[in-house]
Amino acid sequence: MDWYIHQGIRTLLADSDAKVRRAVLAVYWLISVVTIMLLLVNTSKASKPPGMTPYHQWVLSIFLTLLITKVVFIVVLMFGDIYRLFAGLTNLVRKSPRANGSYFPERRKLISQAAVVLAAVPFASFFYAMLKGKYDYKVHRQTIYFDDLPEAFDGFTITQLSDIHSGSFDNPEAVQRGIDLAKAQKSDLFVFTGDLVNNVAGEIVPYINRFNQLKAPYGQYSILGNHDYGDYIEWGSSEEKAANLQKLKDHHKTLGYKLLLDENIALEKDGQKIVLIGVQNWGRDFIKVGNLDNAMQGVQPTDFKVLLSHDPTHWEEIVRYHPSLIHLTLSGHTHGAQFGVETDKLRWSPVKSRYLDWAGLAEHHKRYLYVNRGFGFLAFSGRLGIWPEITVIELKKGNPS
CATH class of the missing domain: 3.60.21.10 (Metallo-dependent phosphatases)
Structure with missing residues (x-):
């Protein structure tokens, strides 16, 4: 999932400075990896008294929030990739390559933008649920x-x-x-x-x-x-x-x-x-x-x-x-x-x-x-x-x- 989202973020930031793009991707991977590590560590702790504490629940809640946000992001990207697949297969059957020699069109920045907007809905909603x-x-x-x-x-x-x-x-x-x-x-x-x-x-x-x-x-x-x-x-x-x-x-x-x-x-x-x-x-x-x-x-x-x-x-x-x-x-x-x-x-x-x-x-x-x-x-x-x-x-x- 994270690798697939990585590709969508790269498309979204294709016109940005390379340093900015690398920094955003590094932060994304850091958040994902740290959240999963905290979840695994605290799962083992939660099996003993005093049980799941508010801290454990916050870790689990953040993990679930990020997971659902990622799923929404991926679903939107997949619609764009399904279109790319059919367009590429059509070009292949017709033996009509694009100008760059590839039969398959590149990912469109607009799709990644739409994925960010739609994924922001569960992200904001779940944080509201946790904070208020x-x-x-x-x-x-x-x-x-x-x-x-x-x-x-x-x-x-x-x-x-x-x-x-x-x-x-x-x-x-x-x-x-x-x-x-x-x-x-x-x-x-x-x-x-x-x-x-x-x-x-x-x-x-x-x-x-x-x-x-x-x-x-x-x-x-x-x-x-x-x-x-x-x-x-x-x-x-x-x-x-x-x-x-x-x-x-x-x-x-x-x-x-x-x-x-x-x-x-x-x-x-x-x-x-x-x-x-x-x-x-x-x-x-x-x-x-x-x-x-x-x-x-x-x-x-x-x-x-x-x-x-x-x-x-x-x-x-x-x-x-x-x-x-x-x-x-x-x-x-x-x-x-x-x-x-x-x-x-x-x-x-x-x-x-x-x-x-x-x-x-x-x-x-x-x-x-x-x-x-x-x-x-x-x-x-x-x-x-x-x-x-x-x-x-x-x-x-x-x-x-």
């Missing part, structure tokens, strides 16, 4: 109607965060802006639906005094996500891994969050109640620890139920077919791939090839699922098009007007 987009918090409001919602809870609001991935943060003040935005919603209930850290419990420690600012009149509740179990790095022993998980559970308590581990709790208002259920992680192709039946012990069929379950495939495969009606499930996990397009008429992300429901509201026979796009980020240190989310759910009694 990953902290560009958006509030998504969703009103959901239920015929059997207890009247006391008509208008009850829930603020949901998911996938904080605190080990990825590199700008505490930007994170605080997101927390302040969540606080400003003044909801009745706060819930967090998993992946507090990337791998290690200590990742959340620098942010405890920030995220413990999130309070609600009816409490703060949380569950575990697949990353919280520490499965993606090597540990010295099973005891060390278990101790890390216990530390993380303790941090939930310090944050002021009641961690629901396959259990439920009744929220009462004016003599009526709804039941909040929380399960450990259960995901297709991911760790399956959660047990919904255990979590629902003591819950009556007529109770209004809200379930916290990190992975939306749990709803897809089990919850929506469960004998007991679970009215609303709140999930996260997908991040919306941190990349995509969301407009009034178009909604696309590459993650849609893996998940039936990857962001926003879904419904199946009066069983609702809301998938939060995630507060943080992982691996790619940025977000583009799929911005970090603070969800506000309003429960309403009756049917939408």
Whole structure:
């Protein structure tokens, strides 16, 4: 790839001074080689505690940005070279060489210029995603109607965060802006639906005094996500891994969050109640620890139920077919791939090839699922098009007007 781009740059700078051309090409090769070397070195480091740090993620993100930029540049050059190929073959068949004796035309500078312009789009976009987009918090409001919602809870609001991935943060003040935005919603209930850290419990420690600012009149509740179990790095022993998980559970308590581990709790208002259920992680192709039946012990069929379950495939495969009606499930996990397009008429992300429901509201026979796009980020240190989310759910009694 780099050799092919090298040829395009030479064509682009054909009229420039030879020293300038050599300097530009040298800088290009230096950036490419250094980025790949840093990526290879840090890949080996990322397999051990404390896992992938913000520095590792920046290296990976820059590599991916350059890779996609190069692909776009190459595609444009290839269109020009395909034309050159057909023109040359035509001249060869006709035995009609060009003035310089060659049958094939030279690369046109205009093609290289077009390649630079088009390649600049992903280059600029991905750097925006890394510098600004990953902290560009958006509030998504969703009103959901239920015929059997207890009247006391008509208008009850829930603020949901998911996938904080605190080990990825590199700008505490930007994170605080997101927390302040969540606080400003003044909801009745706060819930967090998993992946507090990337791998290690200590990742959340620098942010405890920030995220413990999130309070609600009816409490703060949380569950575990697949990353919280520490499965993606090597540990010295099973005891060390278990101790890390216990530390993380303790941090939930310090944050002021009641961690629901396959259990439920009744929220009462004016003599009526709804039941909040929380399960450990259960995901297709991911760790399956959660047990919904255990979590629902003591819950009556007529109770209004809200379930916290990190992975939306749990709803897809089990919850929506469960004998007991679970009215609303709140999930996260997908991040919306941190990349995509969301407009009034178009909604696309590459993650849609893996998940039936990857962001926003879904419904199946009066069983609702809301998938939060995630507060943080992982691996790619940025977000583009799929911005970090603070969800506000309003429960309403009756049917939408």
